[in-house]
Amino acid sequence: MTERAQMRTPLGRVRGLGAAHSGTWHFWHQRVTSVAGIPLTIAFIIITLGLLGRSHATVIQVLGSPLVAVVMLLFIVNSAYHMWIGMQEIILDYVHEDLLKLVSLMANTFYVFAVGLASGYAILKLSFGV
Amino acid sequence: MAEIDAGIPARAQRPLSPHLQIYTPMLTMMMSIVHRITGAALYFGMLLFAWWLVAAASGPNAYANVEWFMGSLIGRVVLIGYTWALLHHMLGGIRHLIWDTGRGFEPAEREMLTLATLVGSVVLTIIVVMIGYFTTGGAR
Numbered sequence: 144m145t146e147r148a149q150m151r152t153p154l155g156r157v158r159g160l161g162a163a164h165s166g167t168w169h170f171w172h173q174r175v176t177s178v179a180g181i182p183l184t185i186a187f188i189i190i191t192l193g194l195l196g197r198s199h200a201t202v203i204q205v206l207g208s209p210l211v212a213v214v215m216l217l218f219i220v221n222s223a224y225h226m227w228i229g230m231q232e233i234i235l236d237y238v239h240e241d242l243l244k245l246v247s248l249m250a251n252t253f254y255v256f257a258v259g260l261a262s263g264y265a266i267l268k269l270s271f272g273v
Numbered sequence: 274m275a276e277i278d279a280g281i282p283a284r285a286q287r288p289l290s291p292h293l294q295i296y297t298p299m300l301t302m303m304m305s306i307v308h309r310i311t312g313a314a315l316y317f318g319m320l321l322f323a324w325w326l327v328a329a330a331s332g333p334n335a336y337a338n339v340e341w342f343m344g345s346l347i348g349r350v351v352l353i354g355y356t357w358a359l360l361h362h363m364l365g366g367i368r369h370l371i372w373d374t375g376r377g378f379e380p381a382e383r384e385m386l387t388l389a390t391l392v393g394s395v396v397l398t399i400i401v402v403m404i405g406y407f408t409t410g411g412a413r
Contacts, residue, residue: 174370174373177366177369177370178370180363180366181363181366181367184359184363185363188356188359188360188401192401192404192405192408193408195405195408195409196408196409199329199332199333199336199337202329202336203329203330206326206329215326222319223319226312226315226316226319229312229313229316230313230316233309233312233313258319258320258323261323261326261327262319262322262323262326262327264327264330265323265326265327265329265330266326266330268330269329269330
């Protein structure tokens with residue numbers, strides 16, 4: 144032991160992530176999804192605005208067409224991930240009681256998966272017409 | 274150790290960190306809060322979006338229910354509110370992205386950016402609602 148004795152392993156020191164085991168992915172992924180969200184949100188508003196008040200037959204035809212379906216799926220996946228991180232941040236900021244915090248974080252994940260999957264599934268069903 | 278034990282009375286005399294209510298509300302601060310509130314509102318609003326899509330995929334009867342709700346007074350208010358929240362959160366997001374690059378932090382700049390977010394979201398919402406109103410043939 145020529146170096147000063149340390150609890151941290153050499154690999155741990157190289158990774159430099161500390162006790163949290165992760166870095167700034169939270170921050171970064173929220174920025175990536177927010178940048179992607181700008182054009183997707185504009186597209187989403189234009190599509191939904193165009194479908195406002197149209198007949199069911201028109202709506203399913205448009206939502207099932209490839210370009211619209213792909214844009215909507217991108218919007219759904221991007222929004223789901225963005226809101227998952229966002230709500231997690233809100234929970235971590237305001238909920239301090241351990242059990243309630245864990246339950247809230249789980250509920251957030253369940254909600255985002257359920258809403259995201261339901262929306263995505265509906266688009267896919269309209270696209271493939273089954 | 275003796276120092277820590279003896280230090281307990283001294284610790285009680287430390288100044289406390291000021292909390293929210295001590296500050297004068299400012300536009301940037303209010304808009305920061307609104308950004309979070311609109312984000313949370315959109316979070317739950319996605320449920321409506323999912324309902325719309327699932328109903329469309331389910332068939333004409335399910336879709337008629339959504340149409341009935343969206344056409345009702347409450348439905349319209351929710352839709353307009355959702356539109357504003359979405360636009361405000363998007364513009365607020367752009368403002369934050371600009372700030373992330375380290376730009377726009379001068380007092381006048383940050384006030385201008387913040388005001389632009391608010392005015393922009395209201396103006397865009399009015400435009401979107403007008404388009405929606407007239408393309409659906411007004412009050413059906």
